[in-house]
Amino acid sequence: MTTTMVKPHLFIPGPTNVPDAVRMAMNIPMEDMRSADYPKLTLPVFEDLKKVFKMKDGRVFIFPSSGTGAWESAITNTLAVGDKVLMSRFGQFSLLWVDMAERLGLKVELCDEEWGTGVPLEKYADILAKDTANEIKAVFATHNETATGVSSDIAGVRKALDAAKHPALLFVDGVSSVGSLEMRMGEWGVDACVSGSQKGFMLPTGLGILAVSQKALDANKSLNGRMNRCFFSWEDMIKTNDLGYFPYTPATQLIRGLRASLDLIFAEGLDNVIARHTRLASGVRAAVDAWGLKLCAKEPKWHSDTVSAILVPEGIDAVNVLKTAYYRYNTSLGTGLNKVAGKVFRIGHLGALDEGMIGGVLFNVEMALKDCGVPIKFGSGTGAAAEYFSKTATKPALQSAA
Numbered sequence: 354m355t356t357t358m359v360k361p362h363l364f365i366p367g368p369t370n371v372p373d374a375v376r377m378a379m380n381i382p383m384e385d386m387r388s389a390d391y392p393k394l395t396l397p398v399f400e401d402l403k404k405v406f407k408m409k410d411g412r413v414f415i416f417p418s419s420g421t422g423a424w425e426s427a428i429t430n431t432l433a434v435g436d437k438v439l440m441s442r443f444g445q446f447s448l449l450w451v452d453m454a455e456r457l458g459l460k461v462e463l464c465d466e467e468w469g470t471g472v473p474l475e476k477y478a479d480i481l482a483k484d485t486a487n488e489i490k491a492v493f494a495t496h497n498e499t500a501t502g503v504s505s506d507i508a509g510v511r512k513a514l515d516a517a518k519h520p521a522l523l524f525v526d527g528v529s530s531v532g533s534l535e536m537r538m539g540e541w542g543v544d545a546c547v548s549g550s551q552k553g554f555m556l557p558t559g560l561g562i563l564a565v566s567q568k569a570l571d572a573n574k575s576l577n578g579r580m581n582r583c584f585f586s587w588e589d590m591i592k593t594n595d596l597g598y599f600p601y602t603p604a605t606q607l608i609r610g611l612r613a614s615l616d617l618i619f620a621e622g623l624d625n626v627i628a629r630h631t632r633l634a635s636g637v638r639a640a641v642d643a644w645g646l647k648l649c650a651k652e653p654k655w656h657s658d659t660v661s662a663i664l665v666p667e668g669i670d671a672v673n674v675l676k677t678a679y680y681r682y683n684t685s686l687g688t689g690l691n692k693v694a695g696k697v698f699r700i701g702h703l704g705a706l707d708e709g710m711i712g713g714v715l716f717n718v719e720m721a722l723k724d725c726g727v728p729i730k731f732g733s734g735t736g737a738a739a740e741y742f743s744k745t746a747t748k749p750a751l752q753s754a755a
């Protein structure tokens with residue numbers, strides 16, 4: 354990246370744009386993480402995180418890692434080598450979680466789904482109903498598959514578990530959903546929800562955030578034949594976290610930033626933040642429609658409100674669109690991963706964004722698409738988004754002068 358007067362337009366689904374208030378909150382001298390004062394920062398952060406996950410019990414861990422570390426922590430603290438788990442794979446992130454589970458020694462009952470679809474509720478219900486011996490110890494669901502822009506119905510997974518009266522733990526990957534999409538851990542009976550700092554929390558990468566229910570904590574205590582763990586151990590964390598400290602050096606700057614980002618989320622109102630994501634995503638989808646392009650997500654029920662993966666027409670290489678956007682228009686879009694490489698480009702629309710920023714990226718995408726040979730009418734997508742945003746605006750158009 355070269356130094357320019359204008360900030361590059363960052364529209365990848367993480368890291369997301371860091372608000373100035375968050376960036377400035379991290380621009381402080383290094384601090385003493387064992388001081389008597391430090392818990393005044395950390396204890397409220399732990400409590401406030403519970404509100405973002407909408408938990409009814411349990412606790413939140415903050416690891417100095419990326420989201421992948423929180424994935425690993427969820428598994429190694431609750432399951433034993435050889436345990437059977439139910440998982441589904443329909444994009445690069447759900448694929449990597451399956452890969453991790455296998456490498457850690459779990460026996461994965463796998464639903465391999467078409468990319469562009471999500472967690473297969475009927476199959477899950479079927480498999481759980483048949484598992485009368487309760488061999489399945491945990492059910493995994495990727496809430497928002499970032500590679501394909503697919504959201505799945507976590508309440509539906511809970512229903513499948515309840516219908517089968519199945520006691521398995523429910524693990525959810527919420528890395529690209531928590532703080533942006535509805536996440537109701539308590540109501541949905543989610544036992545471990547994985548997140549990270551660089552998506553909905555609008556921070557740099559470096560925190561693995563893991564919310565766990567009381568049931569998961571109990572599973573951790575009663576576990577036989579445990580998996581080896583050290584850095585990601587819950588036991589070590591609990592001992593020190595209760596007093597506001599950590600078993601090793603926490604990412605102090607990032608936790609300051611997290612405080613600021615939580616303040617911003619609560620100032621806007623978590624539900625308003627979620628509604629804003631739906632609104633901005635709807636504008637993007639209106640543009641995609643107007644361009645005559647299709648999303649990778651096969652049906653509206655899979656549409657993600659944090660990222661759209663857009664298929665380029667046959668004969669066009671999505672990599673060229675990405676490169677053109679980057680070099681010509683100073684705009685970073687998400688690349689196509691694995692099976693959809695070259696076929697899709699992604700617009701990340703989560704975090705600190707508003708209509709004007711979405712309009713900007715759509716404008717740049719229109720040019721990049723046209724430059725690469727996609728027959729786009731300039732103004733078609735941006736116009737459709739403008740139409741949608743102005744028609745559904747909730748703020749008054751005019752205000753009387755004070």
Ligand SMILES: *Cc1c(COP(=O)(O)O)cnc(C)c1O
Nearest residue numbers: 419420421446497499528529549
């Ligand atoms: C980004 C992401 C991850 C990986 O998180 P890292 O912070 O890169 O380790 C996992 N799952 C989903 C759904 C993601 O979007």
